[in-house]
Amino acid sequence: GNIYCGGIKSHIDERDELNEMMGYGNTYRIQTALTLFAVLCTFLGVVGTFWMRANARRRDIGLMRSVGASSGRIVAQFVVEAVLLVTVAFLVAQPLLMHKVYAMGFAEPLDDFITRTDVKGDYIHDIAWVHFVAVSIISYIIILLVALSGVVIPACRIARILPSEALRDE
Numbered sequence: 001g002n003i004y005c006g007g008i009k010s011h012i013d014e015r016d017e018l019n020e021m022m023g024y025g026n027t028y029r030i031q032t033a034l035t036l037f038a039v040l041c042t043f044l045g046v047v048g049t050f051w052m053r054a055n056a057r058r059r060d061i062g063l064m065r066s067v068g069a070s071s072g073r074i075v076a077q078f079v080v081e082a083v084l085l086v087t088v089a090f091l092v093a094q095p096l097l098m099h100k101v102y103a104m105g106f107a108e109p110l111d112d113f114i115t116r117t118d119v120k121g122d123y124i125h126d127i128a129w130v131h132f133v134a135v136s137i138i139s140y141i142i143i144l145l146v147a148l149s150g151v152v153i154p155a156c157r158i159a160r161i162l163p164s165e166a167l168r169d170e
Helices: 011-022 024-056 058-066 071-103 110-115 128-159 163-168
Strands: none
Touching: 011 024, 024 058, 024 071, 024 128, 058 071, 058 128, 058 163, 071 128
């Protein structure tokens, strides 16, 4: 028999068709939407928390402004506090995250996680500790950016008030 070519498809078209047939497209869209919703909720929570903290410290900020502190200095103080809070919270969560990795079966206990020399695949993410460190660093950066953007908004707003206005409200 003869072999005939019925048509040529690009790899991208074939991949997209397979993803739609297997239902992966909807899964990716749902996961992306849930991730963006979680980031938005985190952002709003951080903004609300720091807004309340900034308003509660209005008198202190008024005193700092009256003795010559600049708006930038006050904002920097809030940013440093946010970085410290995010860093401490992230470090406290790391052992819990590592336990979750083991509990879900993504890595074996300590021998597999640290000292394993054989690689299950050809990719770097197949090494458990490399994958864990990379995901942890990316997560920390995302959380830090969300927290910093959530802190700068209320800090800039509260740092612009006049000292007399801040002290009068008390």
